[in-house]
Amino acid sequence: MIRFAAITCLVARSLIAQGTAPGDEPIIVTHHQVSVDGRTLSYTARAGRISMRDTARGEVHGRMFFVSYTLDQPGNVARPVTFAWNGGPGSNAALVHLIGFGPKRIVPTAVADARWTVRDNPGTWLDFTDLVFVDPIGTGYSRVTKPQYTPEFYQTRGDAESVADFIRIYLSRYRTVDAPIFLAGESYGVTRAANVADVLERRRISARGVVLMGLEPPIGNLPDNVKAALALPNYTIAAHVHGKLEPTLQRDLPATLRQVESWSADEYAQAIGDVKTLTPERRDSVARAVARFAGLDQAAVNRATLALPYMQVGTQLLRREGKFVGLYDVRKTAPLDTTPGPYDPRRDPSLVNLLDPVAVIRYLRNDLGYKNDLNYQGPWGGAYPAPAQFRGDWMSVRWDWKADSVFAKAPPPLEHAMTTNAGLRLLVACGTFDLICDYSANEWKIAHLPDALRRRIVVKAYPGGHALYTDDAARLALKRDVAKLVRDALAGDR
Numbered sequence: 001m002i003r004f005a006a007i008t009c010l011v012a013r014s015l016i017a018q019g020t021a022p023g024d025e026p027i028i029v030t031h032h033q034v035s036v037d038g039r040t041l042s043y044t045a046r047a048g049r050i051s052m053r054d055t056a057r058g059e060v061h062g063r064m065f066f067v068s069y070t071l072d073q074p075g076n077v078a079r080p081v082t083f084a085w086n087g088g089p090g091s092n093a094a095l096v097h098l099i100g101f102g103p104k105r106i107v108p109t110a111v112a113d114a115r116w117t118v119r120d121n122p123g124t125w126l127d128f129t130d131l132v133f134v135d136p137i138g139t140g141y142s143r144v145t146k147p148q149y150t151p152e153f154y155q156t157r158g159d160a161e162s163v164a165d166f167i168r169i170y171l172s173r174y175r176t177v178d179a180p181i182f183l184a185g186e187s188y189g190v191t192r193a194a195n196v197a198d199v200l201e202r203r204r205i206s207a208r209g210v211v212l213m214g215l216e217p218p219i220g221n222l223p224d225n226v227k228a229a230l231a232l233p234n235y236t237i238a239a240h241v242h243g244k245l246e247p248t249l250q251r252d253l254p255a256t257l258r259q260v261e262s263w264s265a266d267e268y269a270q271a272i273g274d275v276k277t278l279t280p281e282r283r284d285s286v287a288r289a290v291a292r293f294a295g296l297d298q299a300a301v302n303r304a305t306l307a308l309p310y311m312q313v314g315t316q317l318l319r320r321e322g323k324f325v326g327l328y329d330v331r332k333t334a335p336l337d338t339t340p341g342p343y344d345p346r347r348d349p350s351l352v353n354l355l356d357p358v359a360v361i362r363y364l365r366n367d368l369g370y371k372n373d374l375n376y377q378g379p380w381g382g383a384y385p386a387p388a389q390f391r392g393d394w395m396s397v398r399w400d401w402k403a404d405s406v407f408a409k410a411p412p413p414l415e416h417a418m419t420t421n422a423g424l425r426l427l428v429a430c431g432t433f434d435l436i437c438d439y440s441a442n443e444w445k446i447a448h449l450p451d452a453l454r455r456r457i458v459v460k461a462y463p464g465g466h467a468l469y470t471d472d473a474a475r476l477a478l479k480r481d482v483a484k485l486v487r488d489a490l491a492g493d494r
Contacts, residue, residue, distance in 0.1 A: 025049050025063065028369045031072075034103040034120045036127050042072040043103060043126060047370035049141060050169050052162050061149040064166045065141035067093075067368065068132040069103055070174075078179040080129040080208070080486055083167055083196075085136060087187025087214070089159065090395025091379045092140035094360045096186055097133040100469040101125045101479075104367070106359045116359035118367065123475035128483045129182060132170060136163055136192070138395050141372050154395070155403035160195035167196070168205065180490060182209045184482075187436075187466065190215035197424065198413035206421045208489035210414075211482055213429045214437045214466045219414045219453070222445045225273035228307040230441035232264045232293055233257055235313050237432050238330035239295025244317060246292065260293050261440050272306050310435040311343065326350025327435045329465025345393055346380055350465055418453055423492050426457040427485045429478060431468035458485065 027048035034041050049063035071079060084096050098106045105121040125131060135142045137153035144150050152158045171177045181200070185193035190212040197207050216222065239245045240253050249256045271278060271286045278286075287301040290308055294300075300316045301308055314325045318333060326332035329350035337347060345351055357376065364370045375384070381394030418424045428446060430437040439461035446459050460481055464474035 024051050030367070030369050032103070032367075034124065034126065036103075036120070036122055036124060039127070041103070041126060044070045044072055045368055046070075046174075047364060047368045050166055050173075052137070052165060060145050062137045062144045062153060062162065063142060064137060064162065065135040066132055066166070066170070067097060067102075067364070067370075068130070068170070068174075069126055070130045071126060078176060080180040080182060080490070081132060081171075081176055082125060082129045082182040082184055082211075083132045083134055083163075083170075084184040084211075085134045085163070085186075085189045085192060086139075087185065087189040087192070088139065088379045088393055088395055089136070089154075089188045089192070089399055090139060090377070090381075090393050091187070091189075092135045092376060093133040094140075094355055094357075094376075094378070095467055096184070096189075096469070098360060098363065099355055099467070100475065101184075102131060102133065104363070106355060106363060116356045118359075118363055123469065123472070123479050125479060125482060128486055130176075130179070134163060134166060139377055141374050141376060143374065150398075151400060154398055155400040156191065156195060157403060160192060160199050163192060164196050164199035164203065164205075167200065168203065171205075180208045180486075181205065182211070182486060182489070183207050184211035184213070186213040187215055189213070191218060194218045194412070194414035194417075197417040201417045201420050207417070207424060208492075209425045209427070209485045211427045211429065211485065213468065213478075214431065214434065216437065216442060217414070217426065217428045217445065217457075218412055219418070219426075220445050220449045222441060223269075223273070226265070226269045226444060227438075227441055228272050228305075229264045229269035230261075230444055231308070231310060231435075231438045232268060232290065233260050233440045234330075234432065234435055234438050235294040235308065235310075236260045238313055238317060238325060238435065239293075241330055241433070242295070242318060242325070244295030249293070256293075263289070263293075264440065265444060268306075275304070275306050313435060324349070326465070328467070329431070330433050330435060331465070354467060354470060415453070418456065422452075423489065424456065425485055425489050425492075427481055428457060428459045429468065429481070430459075430461050431464035431466055431474065432461050433464060434466045434468070436466055 025048055027046050030045045032043055032045055046068045049065045051060045052062040052064055053060055085093050086096050101124055103121055103124045103126045104118050106116050107119050109117040136159055137144060144153060153162055183193045183197055193210050193212060197210050200207055236256060240250060243250060283303050286306050287298055287303055290301045291298040294308060296316050300312050310327060314327050317325050319336060322336050323333040324336045326349045332349040334349035361376055379393045428442050430439040430442055432439055443459050446454060446457050462468045462474035462477055464471040469475040469478060
């Protein structure tokens, strides 16, 4: 069996120059197999950088790295193709690629001389869609060609326009212009996916479906008081994980959550909205209830607002034990840092050790044959030169957030895309152990959309953190739901 696996995993590497214009780089093509649900799937992998050109002059302003997987099959049938990315906005696609949905996963190993190894991924989406994992400019191996081009890409509009142009080029280059297109983004990648869907629609390239993971979907309206109130069910889950609820609430979590969800959407949301007119007695009553459902001391609830920021949960839930609760996965804890200063994501226990960067490079070089001496950049910044300012998520501090006003139009981009494209469907996914994405708020927001939009959106909560696919059960459940999204979108064509 080991010999057979070694033979079937043998890659026939070939260096193929796919582009013809000056400035293009060669794309590396390799061939592989993966076992999924008892079936052996043969597929072609491509890894390389596509040139992003100024349309008027044809000058290369940036090169965008990608890894794609195409199922080998006879004929010219146009399979669905899903373009996926992570967030940050400084994160590369390694997590969604090599833990989430690619044909291979990098997993921990007990072998003495290797911390991580590559395994077949039963949670891959390759059995129902081809896959393209994209590193937007500034992440992974994607770079501008000159420093003066950086502002074009480090902003919401430029980021979305460039990713949409990458998709156009990919579809044209690899003869998949008729393929049904799907988009998938995690965290800030949700914002990117929403904007890319709209940009594509304006370019007469219609996506069939979008998967939004780990962030509030940018569609519809969620009042501030409702948003603040509906974070509470996630806090209840965090308290339950660490045994901080009182016995009557700790005993039956599903029953407790039904109670918390109902109270939060009604009484709590109204109390936050009317906080300035509440009597002191009413404020105290609501604060006691919030503390009870969140497993916190009453002093943690601000009487002036009655809202409970997620950072309070992170720092207060296990304060007596001297621990900090991970904001992106409440199951992860670390020693509580009591020194003054802002939150440092590099020290959050839910953001470390998800994936070994060295193992990623080895996979790209050894398995896919792509070799590049650039730093494969992720959210914590580049290797050289050293950062000159605080914050690990280096790219977001260089991001031109002010330029986002360009997208401040009515309706918002995703709503505009769905209104223009009556066949566009959404899957909104959230991990229940995540303090950044509130599953109950997502449900409320989608439920209050007009019927024409709401009936094309599915909202799901999974037992996972922000990167919910790191949990096996959540990853497989998400796969089933994404497969249904694809089937339903394609069925709408018939």
